[in-house]
Amino acid sequence: MRLRICTWNVNSVRLRVEQVARFVREQAPDVLCLQEIKCREGEFPVNAFAEMGLPHVRIAGQKGWHGVAIASRLPIEDAPRLDVCREGHARCVGGTVAGVEVHNFYIPAGGDTPDREPNPKFDHKLDFYEKLTAELAKRNPKAPLAVVGDLNVAPGEHDVWNHRYMSKVVSHTPAEVEAFGKLVASLGFIDLPRAQTPEPEKVFSWWSYRAADFRASNRGLRLDHILVTPGLKEAAFRLGSAASRVHDDVRAWERPSDHAPVTADLVL
Template sequence: MRLRICTWNVNSVRLRVEQVARFVAEQQPDVLCMQEIKCQAPEFPREAFEAMGLPHLAIAGQKGWHGVATASRLPLEPGADWGACREGHARSVAVKVQGVEIQNFYIPAGGDIPDRTLNPKFDHKLDFLERLSAKAAAAGPKAPLVITGDFNVAPGEFDVWSHKQMLKIVSHTPIELAAIEKLRASAGFVDLVRETTPDPTKLFSWWSYRAADFRASNRGLRLDHIWATPALHAQAFAGRGAEARIHDDVRAWERPSDHAPVIADLAL
């Protein structure tokens, strides 16, 4: 069977439920992992997701800028709580679908100053990544595991509009690049989008609202990711290569999120 996994920082699920419904109708994801839902669990638009054909929900809600949720066509079982957020924010939710564990994360942005001592938000971000690395290493490369979400790190030279300029900006600083590579290596994760579209093609999933025309300026970052362990990758693709892409056309829809959805297909 095909298991189509999508990650999308929707930047308020209630504000953008119509865009979500349109995308779900067009692309038919089996599992939709959302970040920044910006609501508590009782406020989540459950009926709208039932109407979309995604009735199975795992929600970690919170007022303000956080909150994550995973919606599925298929029944969900709880996944392992990795305890990634030391601040107790609603930044993760874990499920199991068809034997695959899917960890959905909204990793902290980290503020503006890339210094752990001077900036507690940056220290929190690195602590979050370090906790994920430890948990992923314990799970190991043989686990049928996908980690996905808004990682708030653009890991590669071709995942940013300007590698040289962005090295000084939080989301692409050397310390973050080292931390995200440690996470990738911890369980030998395969970056499914990059496997589909290798370097040096530039790929972005986020563009600032400040650009009047995001395509014209194209100062984007690839912050949203779907990574699979080697065991799952081998099981799913058997040497065929991943089928994954960023749906950047959605960023041009009316009243969009500043993030575009990302999809990967697993052939289980």
């Protein structure tokens, strides 16, 4: 059985239901993890998702900002909470689908200044990474578990359009890359989109709205991730190589999110 997991920062789910429906029609994800839904639980368009074939939904919402959700073709069972946000934001939702524990995160962007002291947002971001890494380290690497979402870090030098320039910009600074590395090391996570497309090929999942033509300048970052435990390695590579990709065509649709969806297939 194929389980297609998708992560997508939709940047307002209510403003983007049409695009989500089209993506679901074209790519048929089984588990769709959304970030920046920007609404309360009760404002989430559950009916539209049911019509898309994703009737099972877990939502962590709040007014106006942040907010994450998992919409699934199959029933969603409980999963241990991994909520490590010290500000109490709606940045994490988890569930178990077909025996796979899925944790969906919207990690803080971190503001402009890459320095914990003067910038509490950057401090919050690194604190989030530290707490999450500590929580994950308690878990069993052989258990089937996925950490997905907008992790707001581009970890590798080929995950950014310009490594030297971006090393001074929040999302790719050494402190963040290190924090991301420790998270990956906690359970020996496998980075599926990167396994599919090895370096030095560039892979991006986000392009700023500010560029007139995002394909022309292609100043992208890989901020959206699907990480799985060694317990899912076989399932992820059963077809020989990993089956994972960024759907960058979606970024070119009408009124797009600034993030593209990222998918990975597991064969269970």
